[in-house]
Amino acid sequence: MKYFNVTVMDKGRKRLELLKANSKMAAVSLAKQKFPTTMVMKAVETSAPLEDSISQLLSGLQKSMKSKIPINDKISTIRQIAVMTDAGIPINDTLVEVAENTENKQLKEIYATINNDINAGNSISDAIEPYTEEFGHVAIAMTNLGERTGNISESYHKLADILENIRDNTAKFKKAIRTPLITLAAMGIAFTILIMVVVPKFKDIFDKFKTELPVPTKILLSLEWALSNYGLLILAILIAIFFGVKFMYKNNEEFKYQMDKMMIHPRFYLINKAIFLSTMHKYNLVFGELVKSGIPVSEALETAVGMVDNAAIKEQLLTVNVNIGRGMNLAEAFQLTGLYENMLLQMIKAGEAGGQLDAMLDKVTGYYDMQFQDLIDNLAAYIEPILLFFIAGLVLLMALGIFMPMWDLGKAVKG
Numbered sequence: 353m354k355y356f357n358v359t360v361m362d363k364g365r366k367r368l369e370l371l372k373a374n375s376k377m378a379a380v381s382l383a384k385q386k387f388p389t390t391m392v393m394k395a396v397e398t399s400a401p402l403e404d405s406i407s408q409l410l411s412g413l414q415k416s417m418k419s420k421i422p423i424n425d426k427i428s429t430i431r432q433i434a435v436m437t438d439a440g441i442p443i444n445d446t447l448v449e450v451a452e453n454t455e456n457k458q459l460k461e462i463y464a465t466i467n468n469d470i471n472a473g474n475s476i477s478d479a480i481e482p483y484t485e486e487f488g489h490v491a492i493a494m495t496n497l498g499e500r501t502g503n504i505s506e507s508y509h510k511l512a513d514i515l516e517n518i519r520d521n522t523a524k525f526k527k528a529i530r531t532p533l534i535t536l537a538a539m540g541i542a543f544t545i546l547i548m549v550v551v552p553k554f555k556d557i558f559d560k561f562k563t564e565l566p567v568p569t570k571i572l573l574s575l576e577w578a579l580s581n582y583g584l585l586i587l588a589i590l591i592a593i594f595f596g597v598k599f600m601y602k603n604n605e606e607f608k609y610q611m612d613k614m615m616i617h618p619r620f621y622l623i624n625k626a627i628f629l630s631t632m633h634k635y636n637l638v639f640g641e642l643v644k645s646g647i648p649v650s651e652a653l654e655t656a657v658g659m660v661d662n663a664a665i666k667e668q669l670l671t672v673n674v675n676i677g678r679g680m681n682l683a684e685a686f687q688l689t690g691l692y693e694n695m696l697l698q699m700i701k702a703g704e705a706g707g708q709l710d711a712m713l714d715k716v717t718g719y720y721d722m723q724f725q726d727l728i729d730n731l732a733a734y735i736e737p738i739l740l741f742f743i744a745g746l747v748l749l750m751a752l753g754i755f756m757p758m759w760d761l762g763k764a765v766k767g
Contacts (some may be wrong), residue, residue: 355400358383359393366638421486424521425456427512434508469479490638514641528731543746551576572753613664622734631665634719695728
């Protein structure tokens, strides 16, 4: 939401009204509704009031400090609900049992609240809707489906399968990048220790040289001076930058969008491909499962795009439902996003024409899963040259920085 200073004419006198709206036109429309006896002159975008800025900051901090519910706990409780309802146990008794058995305090409170809401006369989907952020859009969609079909058990079994698939791929990706990250961190620590311990021992010798020191030596001496005098400050700044970026990413939509857009840029070798393939696999997996379960395409698209974390990719996928509403078929709408290969578009088009869209979406999901698994399985081979280049660069800098002045001194003595 943006803030606008709206100028209105009331009984021949102008006054300013501060309004929140998504756009300038929306602010003007809102002003006309709130002040029907006045004439709206203009609307100018302005910064948020100090109290609102502080309130947003505090709410953002509270939100970021709130612990995220582990996906394993969610899958466990969802699977338990599916099994118990399949056995014919009433949903109220099921939720009470699940709330008592789970060790996660947040889930205990959530399921107890949902049960109370159901006892008060609300439907299951209405009771779970306030917890969309905790469970995800797909959980809401599958709950709605279970209510419509009268088969919560089957819907929740499918929901658990979807979440397990997403969890396994996420875990596999994290495991694949763990070793390279540990290697980089170890090299960084080792290089810092060498600079702090080894370089000072040669510093006095270098100071006695009458000749110009080589560039690698100057770099090492500069690094040693910076770390010796401002090491803790540099560390504090790096930590502050890390948490600052993390906070902005979670709480500032424009910053998140720019970061997400940057991360899928071709310049980010491997990272862009991993993010793209995992996102497209998750999107098509959820979309395909929802269509297969009987949810209308439009509703399935809306739910599936809610599962997309990357804001730049999400922006492109949001156009699909809009274009379908304008009369396009699914393949044409997907083509306009620029995210799908021609082969996949032809498969979707054939599925639509033959009434086998769900089967074709399974194949599309399988294709993205195959590409993602191939990337993860060969990630070590892809990253190895980069790590070797990085390690060689650090070793070369250290060696040249220390030994080049020695060689120059030896030449001078011989001369």
